Amino acid sequence: MAIIRRSPTGLLTSVRSVLTGGFRQHNSLTTDLIENMDKKETWDRFYRENNAKRDFKNFEWFFGFDSVRDFILPLLRPQSDSATLRRILDLGCGTSALGPGIYKHSDWPVDVTCADISPVAVQLLQEQARSKPIQPGNPSSRLSFLELDCCRLQTQFGEQSLDVIVDKGTTDALLRSREGRPKAGSVLKQCLGVLSQSGCLLQFSDEDPDARLLWLERESGGLGAQAARIGLQEVGTLRGVCYYCYIISPPVHCDTSTPP
Ligand SMILES: C[S@@+](CC[C@H](N)C(=O)[O-])C[C@H]1O[C@@H](n2cnc3c(N)ncnc32)[C@H](O)[C@@H]1O
DSSP: OHHHHHSOHHHHHHHHHHHTTTTTTOHHHHHHHHHOTTOHHHHHHHHHHHTSSSOOOOOOSSOOHHHHHHHHGGGGSOSSTTOOOEEEEEETOTTOSHHHHHHHHOSSOEEEEEEESOHHHHHHHHHHHHHSOOOOSSTTOEEEEEEOOGGGHHHHSOTTOEEEEEEESHHHHHHTSTTTHHHHHHHHHHHHHHEEEEEEEEEEEOSOHHHHHHHHHHHTTOSSTTOOEEEEEEEEEETTEEEEEEEEEOOOOOOOOOOO
């Protein structure tokens, strides 16, 4: 019963779809996935076992690039004629094809970093890109891979150094873990710190707006003039579960200084 309370339908659906892929015997992995999705060891084991027998195949926790491309690609348009690369982070990329998809399909120049706490996932994704090089949509675009605990985001990325952060299921994983909630709050605050003023964080999630919007408002500094701006769009339904895109932008800093 306790497990069900901590694990809304979408999570159970995802875990079940993993189990039907030949993991039924690994009961401790199932428990880990339900309780410890904030732990590196859980994910190392998940990606190792998921890739033990088969040729590499991108694993999507839910939805692939095609389902979310229309939320992401329009944000990559350069802000001015002289603008340089738009800097994109796939936060908790796993072995998803999302980051490589952005690199491949963006006509505008992008610098995409795929980052995950699991070195197993990062290595698998990197090896795949090496063995089957992806043609970028723009010749100036870049794609890189990084082992990173997103709780330490600000040690890796400077203030206002990113334009778009994409989080597909990563905050969900932290929020639904036994010890992950404080980490999720810290990651959100750090995302807002490393995003440029015109940047945004996209969280793809199955969490109900009643719960997620309240959490986002609280953790990003509440309401008022200095609050982050939060929007919401429906992505679609998968296996009977509705998914959303939460769009979070840093607070607008008005320059109140008197001109000389
Ligand atoms: C639910 S999976 C989603 C993976 C991928 N985004 C997808 O859509 O398939 C959550 C991912 O978050 C990663 N993760 C969990 N905690 C993390 C942390 N503290 N820092 C970076 N990545 C983390 C896991 O390794 C896992 O790949």
